[in-house]
Amino acid sequence: MPAISEKGKMIPASPIRKLAPYAEEAKRKGRKVYHLNIGQPDIPTPKVALDAVRNMDLTIVEYSHSAGNESYRRKLAEYYRNIDINVDHNELMITTGGSEAITFAMMICFNPDDEIIISEPLYANYNGFAVSTGIKIKPVTSTIENGFALPPMDEFEKRITPKTKGILICNPSNPTGYLYSHDELEKLRDIVKKHDLYLFSDEVYREFCYDGKEHISAMHLNGIEQNVVMIDSISKRYSSCGVRIGAMVTKNKEIMDSAMKFAQARLCPPGLGQIVGEAALDTPDEYFKEVYNEYIDRRNYMVEALNKMEGVKCPMPGGAFYTITHLPVDDADKFAQWLLSDFEYQNSTVMLAPASGFYATPGLGKQEVRIAYVLKKDDLKKAMKALEEALKAYPGRTAL
Amino acid sequence: MPAISEKGKMIPASPIRKLAPYAEEAKRKGRKVYHLNIGQPDIPTPKVALDAVRNMDLTIVEYSHSAGNESYRRKLAEYYRNIDINVDHNELMITTGGSEAITFAMMICFNPDDEIIISEPLYANYNGFAVSTGIKIKPVTSTIENGFALPPMDEFEKRITPKTKGILICNPSNPTGYLYSHDELEKLRDIVKKHDLYLFSDEVYREFCYDGKEHISAMHLNGIEQNVVMIDSISKRYSSCGVRIGAMVTKNKEIMDSAMKFAQARLCPPGLGQIVGEAALDTPDEYFKEVYNEYIDRRNYMVEALNKMEGVKCPMPGGAFYTITHLPVDDADKFAQWLLSDFEYQNSTVMLAPASGFYATPGLGKQEVRIAYVLKKDDLKKAMKALEEALKAYPGRTAL
Numbered sequence: 001m002p003a004i005s006e007k008g009k010m011i012p013a014s015p016i017r018k019l020a021p022y023a024e025e026a027k028r029k030g031r032k033v034y035h036l037n038i039g040q041p042d043i044p045t046p047k048v049a050l051d052a053v054r055n056m057d058l059t060i061v062e063y064s065h066s067a068g069n070e071s072y073r074r075k076l077a078e079y080y081r082n083i084d085i086n087v088d089h090n091e092l093m094i095t096t097g098g099s100e101a102i103t104f105a106m107m108i109c110f111n112p113d114d115e116i117i118i119s120e121p122l123y124a125n126y127n128g129f130a131v132s133t134g135i136k137i138k139p140v141t142s143t144i145e146n147g148f149a150l151p152p153m154d155e156f157e158k159r160i161t162p163k164t165k166g167i168l169i170c171n172p173s174n175p176t177g178y179l180y181s182h183d184e185l186e187k188l189r190d191i192v193k194k195h196d197l198y199l200f201s202d203e204v205y206r207e208f209c210y211d212g213k214e215h216i217s218a219m220h221l222n223g224i225e226q227n228v229v230m231i232d233s234i235s236k237r238y239s240s241c242g243v244r245i246g247a248m249v250t251k252n253k254e255i256m257d258s259a260m261k262f263a264q265a266r267l268c269p270p271g272l273g274q275i276v277g278e279a280a281l282d283t284p285d286e287y288f289k290e291v292y293n294e295y296i297d298r299r300n301y302m303v304e305a306l307n308k309m310e311g312v313k314c315p316m317p318g319g320a321f322y323t324i325t326h327l328p329v330d331d332a333d334k335f336a337q338w339l340l341s342d343f344e345y346q347n348s349t350v351m352l353a354p355a356s357g358f359y360a361t362p363g364l365g366k367q368e369v370r371i372a373y374v375l376k377k378d379d380l381k382k383a384m385k386a387l388e389e390a391l392k393a394y395p396g397r398t399a400l
Numbered sequence: 401m402p403a404i405s406e407k408g409k410m411i412p413a414s415p416i417r418k419l420a421p422y423a424e425e426a427k428r429k430g431r432k433v434y435h436l437n438i439g440q441p442d443i444p445t446p447k448v449a450l451d452a453v454r455n456m457d458l459t460i461v462e463y464s465h466s467a468g469n470e471s472y473r474r475k476l477a478e479y480y481r482n483i484d485i486n487v488d489h490n491e492l493m494i495t496t497g498g499s500e501a502i503t504f505a506m507m508i509c510f511n512p513d514d515e516i517i518i519s520e521p522l523y524a525n526y527n528g529f530a531v532s533t534g535i536k537i538k539p540v541t542s543t544i545e546n547g548f549a550l551p552p553m554d555e556f557e558k559r560i561t562p563k564t565k566g567i568l569i570c571n572p573s574n575p576t577g578y579l580y581s582h583d584e585l586e587k588l589r590d591i592v593k594k595h596d597l598y599l600f601s602d603e604v605y606r607e608f609c610y611d612g613k614e615h616i617s618a619m620h621l622n623g624i625e626q627n628v629v630m631i632d633s634i635s636k637r638y639s640s641c642g643v644r645i646g647a648m649v650t651k652n653k654e655i656m657d658s659a660m661k662f663a664q665a666r667l668c669p670p671g672l673g674q675i676v677g678e679a680a681l682d683t684p685d686e687y688f689k690e691v692y693n694e695y696i697d698r699r700n701y702m703v704e705a706l707n708k709m710e711g712v713k714c715p716m717p718g719g720a721f722y723t724i725t726h727l728p729v730d731d732a733d734k735f736a737q738w739l740l741s742d743f744e745y746q747n748s749t750v751m752l753a754p755a756s757g758f759y760a761t762p763g764l765g766k767q768e769v770r771i772a773y774v775l776k777k778d779d780l781k782k783a784m785k786a787l788e789e790a791l792k793a794y795p796g797r798t799a800l
Binding site for chain 2: 001002004005006007008009011012013014017038040041042043044045050053054055056058059060061062063064096097099100103107108109110111112114125127128129131132134165166196197198226227239240241242243244252254255258261262264265266267268269270271272273276
């Protein structure tokens with residue numbers, strides 16, 4: 001039997017893959033498992049979006065345009081123009097989730113062994129896309145002490161080598177919830193311009209910005225219009241994670257021309273998902289207000305509850321629906337497993353994502369977990385209570 | 401502005417990409433263009449499959465399992481077992497079209513610069529997937545004189561180097577319509593076993609086999625169970641090209657384990673498409689009989705019509721719905737463009753796919769085109785008449 005490839009061996013498992021069998025086992029025992037480990041919101045997909053599929057009068061689901069249906073692209077461009085991102089329908093491409101958009105961007109802009117600088121903790125799947133495309137992630141570490149703000153620019157500059165082709169940010173950030181300020185983005189702009197790098201900006205949580213803070217897109221930055229590739233997705237904005245529709249947006253025609261060829265090779269993005277995505281653009285404002293209020297409420301409750309627990313430290317996230325939280329435990333991987341295999345409180349427990357999977361630097365994040373506040377407040381309350389009790393009972397609890 | 405990557409430059413355009421603006425122009429002039437250039441059937445998607453989406457009672461389209469919904473995988477495994485492919489639901493993975501299945505298989509089994517042997521003419525998008533994954537296609541040429549049968553085994557052996565990791569077949573073949581015989585597959589088995597290669601088998605046209613000939617799957621071959629990866633798709637079987645649902649099937653656990661990690665990085669296959677795919681498994685036999693009769697009728701009519709034209713040669717395809725046809729023209733690329741830009745017959749014309757895009761060897765296929773018989777017979781008749789007239793009128797017609 002022939003050997004599998006280096007990539008086939010190197011591709012990292014999802015941070016929660018090891019935990020999945022323990023979660024199944026806990027459920028088999030009849031325990032309620034509160035899933036704080038994944039970014040799967042419990043918010044309904046907008047009715048207008050699902051109704052569009054329910055009422056479709058298609059008789060054949062044919063290949064669409066490889067860049068996505070033109071009607072959808074035109075309407076999506078309009079959505080962007082409404083938030084001051086000045087693009088037309090030829091400067092964006094509908095992709096199979098944000099995942100495909102990042103993969104295309106990496107393949108088109110980076111040669112194998114080229115380097116991309118990413119602030120860690122980072123979205124774990126970036127590691128997977130980097131392996132797929134053969135590029136190297138050079139992490140710059142942001143810290144919980146600074147609320148996961150952008151590390152100083154000299155930390156970025158130190159990592160720039162002749163192999164460095166770009167910087168990737170996620171704004172607001174999965175997994176930290178950090179929202180970049182205007183000042184931080186200007187600094188990024190300067191370094192991108194100075195070294196003529198690409199700037200990939202994953203903005204799938206754009207609509208989730210709190211406390212009156214404004215989202216600033218990388219597409220707004222002056223003077224690096226040809227360097228920016230924006231990654232987008234309908235997954236979070238319209239609670240449509242399983243639909244697998246995203247977008248790659250850039251003013252750079254050379255990138256877009258090349259992307260079209262990769263897009264043609266895989267034929268087209270999902271057809272029914274495109275119907276959902278296009279119709280979702282008509283989601284009434286009311287929906288977003290409700291979703292916003294719901295997340296603010298969950299966030300405020302959860303961050304307060306966490307910080308009240310002894311030895312727990314959770315910065316206030318400015319966006320998205322995650323936090324990276326410090327826990328008083330010896331090893332968050334062990335703790336997360338113990339929660340599922342050994343612990344129960346009133347026949348329930350909590351599933352967390354150990355933060356080690358969100359760092360590219362080995363050894364970091366050992367006392368941190370990512371917590372997603374994607375549950376109804378009642379469930380969130382029960383989950384917080386269970387977590388509090390668990391921290392008291394956990395044998396590997398560290399001294400304060 | 402930073403340079404794009406080598407892959408970004410190398411990725412080939414679709415064989416018909418250059419023709420698309422000419423087709424648009426012809427349509428703008430009010431001409432009817434008969435599309436014989438793409439494998440987009442005009443057969444309806446089964447009603448049972450589309451109704452499943454129309455009647456879905458989902459309120460949130462959540463992430464599915466990264467390998468696809470378990471209920472779908474179990475039912476799909478049952479479908480395979482019914483055609484004597486002995487797999488369970490853990491030996492297959494639902495993918496975003498057959499395209500993703502091939503990409504995964506290439507990434508997992510091949511290192512960059514490794515070589516894969518493919519009989520040409522070949523499905524043009526294999527070139528794109530090879531560029532994406534950095535592997536090299538080593539073509540073995542099949543010829544129209546032999547009806548595009550498998551070239552002799554010593555032609556394969558000549559191409560085997562220390563970098564050769566596998567062979568890819570498409571059976572029945574897009575673009576030739578050739579259906580491999582039992583004897584040919586046994587020969588392939590022997591060479592795969594002798595050199596311990598992977599055998600990728602793209603079987604998305606499995607249901608389209610004519611004249612009582614039986615489809616033999618690579619999964620049926622004894623002694624190379626760990627070497628075979630089968631690629632599948634619902635696109636053609638259920639005329640669901642735009643749904644983007646396929647499958648990767650293998651008994652090799654190491655490949656499947658690695659595939660799960662790549663699958664997790666991209667989260668999951670399209671959710672609504674999975675509903676279509678699962679429901680499509682209940683498509684009544686009547687549907688397939690009608691489709692079969694329809695294609696047989698179209699094929700017989702078209703092959704006869706083509707061979708009646710002076711200087712045209714079209715082998716009888718045993719499967720799929722394509723032929724590679726020899727035309728008496730100086731350059732099929734020029735002819736295909738001329739058809740759209742200069743020709744009309746009763747205000748209609750024909751769009752063909754020049755075969756040069758289906759060869760990996762430069763210079764081959766200059767007098768060949770791929771013709772898909774995916775149009776209703778009435779349209780097909782008109783298209784054949786237009787083609788016949790075009791061949792008479794074309795200034796670059798070659799002597800017979």
